[in-house]
Amino acid sequence: xxxxxxxxxxxxxxxxxxxxxxxxxxxxxxxxxxxxxxxxxxxxxxxxxxxxxxxxxxxxxxxxxxxxxxxxxxxxxxxxxxxxxxxxxxxxxxxxxxxxxxxxxxxxxxxxxxxxxxxxxxxxxxxxxxxxxxxxxxxxxxxxxxxxxxxxxxxxxxxxxxxxxxxxxxxxxxxxxxxxxxxxxxxxxxxxxxxxxxxxxxxxxxxxxxxxxxxxxxxxxxxxxxxxxxxxxxxxxxxxxxxxxxxxxxxxxxxxxxxxxxxxxxxxxxxxxxxxxxxxxxxxxxxxxxxxxxxxxxxxxxxxxxx
Numbered sequence: 001x002x003x004x005x006x007x008x009x010x011x012x013x014x015x016x017x018x019x020x021x022x023x024x025x026x027x028x029x030x031x032x033x034x035x036x037x038x039x040x041x042x043x044x045x046x047x048x049x050x051x052x053x054x055x056x057x058x059x060x061x062x063x064x065x066x067x068x069x070x071x072x073x074x075x076x077x078x079x080x081x082x083x084x085x086x087x088x089x090x091x092x093x094x095x096x097x098x099x100x101x102x103x104x105x106x107x108x109x110x111x112x113x114x115x116x117x118x119x120x121x122x123x124x125x126x127x128x129x130x131x132x133x134x135x136x137x138x139x140x141x142x143x144x145x146x147x148x149x150x151x152x153x154x155x156x157x158x159x160x161x162x163x164x165x166x167x168x169x170x171x172x173x174x175x176x177x178x179x180x181x182x183x184x185x186x187x188x189x190x191x192x193x194x195x196x197x198x199x200x201x202x203x204x205x206x207x208x209x210x211x212x213x214x215x216x217x218x219x220x221x222x223x224x225x226x227x228x229x230x231x232x233x234x235x236x237x238x239x240x241x242x243x244x245x246x247x248x249x250x251x252x253x254x255x256x257x258x259x260x261x262x263x264x265x266x267x268x269x270x271x272x273x274x275x276x277x278x279x280x281x282x283x284x285x286x287x288x289x290x291x292x293x294x295x296x297x298x299x300x301x302x303x304x305x306x307x
Contacts, residue, residue: 027171045116049108049112049116056104060100127150127157128150129147129150130147130148131158133146136163177215179223180212182209182303185299205250205295205300240264247271248268253270255268255270255271
């Protein structure tokens with residue numbers, strides 16, 4: 001009985017989860033509004049020019065074929081030298097046809113390219129500046145705008161950039177440039193909602209975390225704390241510091257702290273529900289009052305964040 005009351009006197013609070021889950025994405029997310037003339041891709045431009053060249057080449061070959069048929073209908077095919085003359089004429093005709101078709105195709109290519117450039121110049125915005133809006137988290141000024149002179153060959157005039165601060169902070173933390181500190185606040189049990197006249201039973205406490213990012217530098221002694229170094233040792237790097245022996249609760253279940261020496265890991269073994277513990281007649285009334293006060297007001301001693 002004495003041992004049981006001693007464990008109750010050092011009852012601690014543990015949080016099972018944190019409401020906010022931090023997720024990281026690309027550090028920069030942008031939306032660019034292109035000028036109207038620069039919306040056509042290089043592949044679309046080439047296909048348009050290629051189509052114009054094929055149409056011009058087909059037109060030239062059809063015209064030459066009509067002239068050839070008209071010329072051949074007037075020739076005397078019964079003469080002795082007709083075969084040799086026809087072979088020589090066909091060789092010269094094919095060479096002349098290929099040359100004229102190639103010239104027509106090249107000219108159509110140039111005309112289509114000039115036409116697209118002219119349309120691009122007519123549809124392009126006449127702004128001499130480029131505007132960039134940076135999206136922030138401030139309510140009073142959600143977007144900060146910047147402007148610069150448009151560079152030569154630039155095809156856009158407006159761009160909105162959203163800076164993902166979470167991804168940047170994670171990258172700085174991985175490279176050892178900053179440290180993250182957390183402070184947790186106990187908001188007690190959530191407000192109970194009544195559905196069909198029955199009140200829902202709260203299962204865990206509401207814990208709110210406040211995070212602080214601090215830069216590592218020689219001015220802050222690289223965030224070194226002599227107090228934590230001497231009073232909070234964890235042994236070897238792969239072993240967890242053993243938690244203080246006692247009973248813990250997350251507001252719904254009472255746990256007993258355990259430690260596995262083989263692996264160097266902490267654990268919790270469920271003992272009873274918090275409601276049954278508070279109704280237990282073996283527990284002193286003063287201990288119950290102390291536990292109720294700590295659950296409502298005190299900050300948690302241990303926090304386990306689940307992603």
